[in-house]
Amino acid sequence: MNSGVEPVRGSAVVVGASLAGLMAALALARIGMEVDVLERSDDTGRTGAALQAEPGLLEQLTGRGAASLRAAIPTGVQTWFAVHAALRAAADAECRIRLHQQTNVREARQDTGRAWVVTGDDKIFEGDIVIGADGHRSVVRRSVCPDKPDAEFAGYLIWIGIVDELAIAPQRHWPRDLAILNGGGHTFLGCSLPDDAGTREPGQGRLGWGWYDAGRNDLLRAQGCVVGNVVHHTLRAADIPEATYRELAREARKYWPSPWRDAVLDCIERRAVIGTPIAEYLxxxxxxxxxALVGDAAHVPTPMTGNGFSASFRDALALAECVDECRGAGFEAALQRYQAMRLEDVRRLVQGGQNFSRGFARGG
Ligand SMILES: Cc1cc2nc3c(=O)[nH]c(=O)nc-3n(C[C@H](O)[C@H](O)[C@H](O)COP(=O)(O)OP(=O)(O)OC[C@H]3O[C@@H](n4cnc5c(N)ncnc54)[C@H](O)[C@@H]3O)c2cc1C
Structure with missing residues (x-):
């Protein structure tokens, strides 16, 4: 818990309580701000992939050095769920952070002295600053960048699944390094993940996989996942046609070696596959x-870069550092400084991914 002895040093409203929003909230609370975090969902039905966690992630965000924080997000590849749960627990333990779930933000506004958001049921939350951490379809971005509000469909999707190693046939070698495979114009990434107890013992951990596919754009459009050039939502397991499951199973047998083929087939068998259309925003x-914007609200690189999460982490740290250093000069100067610190780096990240996307989408 926060000791409560530090003076309150301004207030922030953060829109979105996924990874970027929770990290921004923790970093701003660390420098003494009161933070309201508004999240439209109630934590159910969330999906996520695998993420690379840097050493000392929670310690850097919270400014505390407890061993329990180090253990909560171990360094290395982790599931989205594990990282989210640890950030959420840290936010719940921080008395300067108030989380409001099932709170859908409709718009973000400001005048010379304050910034505020209006929710779907016309409530107003105001603060010295508003931080948009509301993902690739950000509402806050519409106010920050009214001339370029939308991320664009990159022309392909990623099929995603996770399987317990115990559920698939015993293997001679369980992979522990990232696998990158190509076949039939597709690209496949596979990685080993710890289970809920953190074990990676051979045969007892999990395998996570992502399969980039540029050949199913008609399906995405037919299901309303992509409308025009804008990604609307992920293709849920229940909405994937049976014929597509059968085609994927056929292609998995043809292109991917064991144990990745087995992992894909197990997920198909359990109907535990989702198809996420890839968006990009430069x-x-x-x-x-x-x-101000952080995370995917600010920049959407293809997941092929493997860096969206770490960019969100750097956004959170930079934001708090700038607000902390610019107190005398005011919040607008602080946010300008944040932009100066982050814009070029995140543009380079997105542009690097676009080079992959253009070639991949053309080949599909
Ligand atoms: C398929 C896939 C694979 C990925 N793989 C990797 C990887 O391997 N490595 C990596 O580093 N990164 C990866 N990423 C990117 C990484 O997951 C994100 O960059 C990171 O999690 C930050 O996301 P975010 O919190 O900004 O946005 P999101 O996770 O999209 O969260 C936005 C939050 O805002 C909420 N919200 C949205 N609108 C509103 C509103 N109007 N009002 C209130 N709340 C709202 C949403 O409910 C959600 O909780 C991947 C992304 C995808 C899609």
Missing amino acids: PERLVDRRL
Whole structure:
């Protein structure tokens, strides 16, 4: 818990309580801000892939050095769920952070002295700054970048699944390194993940896989996942046609070696596959006066870069550092400084991914 002895040093409203929002909230609370975090969902039905966690992630965000924080997010590849749960527990333990779930933000606004958001049921939350951490279809981005509000469909999707190693046939070698495979114009990534207890013992951990596929754009459009050039939602397991499951099973047998083929077939058998259309957003700016963007609201690189999460982490740290250092000069100056610190790096990240995307989508 926060000791409560530090003075309150301003207030922030963070829109979105996924990874970027929770990290921004923790970093801002660390420098003494009161933070309201607004999240439209109630934590059910969430999906996520595998993420690379840096050493000392929670310690850097919270400014505390307890061993329990080090253990909560171990360094290395982790499931989205494990990282989210640890960030959420840290936010729940921080008395400067108030989380409001099932709170859908409709718009973000500002005047010379304050910034605020309006929710779907017309409630207003205001603060010195508003931080958009509301993902690739950000509402806050519409106010920060009204001339370029939407991320664009990159022309392909990623099929994703996770399987317990115990559920598939015993293997001679359980992979522990990232596998990158190509076949039939597809690209496949496979990685080993710990189970809920953190074990990676051979045969007792999990395998996570992502399969990039540029040949199913008609399906995405037919299901309303992509409309025009904008990604609307992920293709859920229940909405994947039986014929597509059969085709994927056929292609998995043809292109992917064991144990990846077995992992895919197990997920298909359990209907535990999702198809996420890939979006990309190359930002021109991250800030408008008292409004700022972090994470996928700010920049959407293809997951092929493997760096969306670490970019969100750097956003959170930079944001808190700038607000902390610019107190005398005011919040607008602080956010300008944040933009100056982050914009070029995140543009390079997105552009690097676009080079992959253009070639891959053309080949599909
Ligand atoms: C398929 C896939 C694979 C990935 N793989 C990797 C990887 O291997 N490595 C890596 O580093 N990164 C990866 N990423 C990217 C990484 O997951 C994100 O960059 C990171 O999690 C930050 O996301 P976010 O919190 O900004 O956005 P999101 O996770 O999209 O969260 C946005 C949050 O805002 C909420 N929200 C949205 N609108 C509103 C609203 N109007 N009002 C209130 N709340 C709202 C949403 O409910 C959600 O909780 C991947 C992404 C995808 C899609």
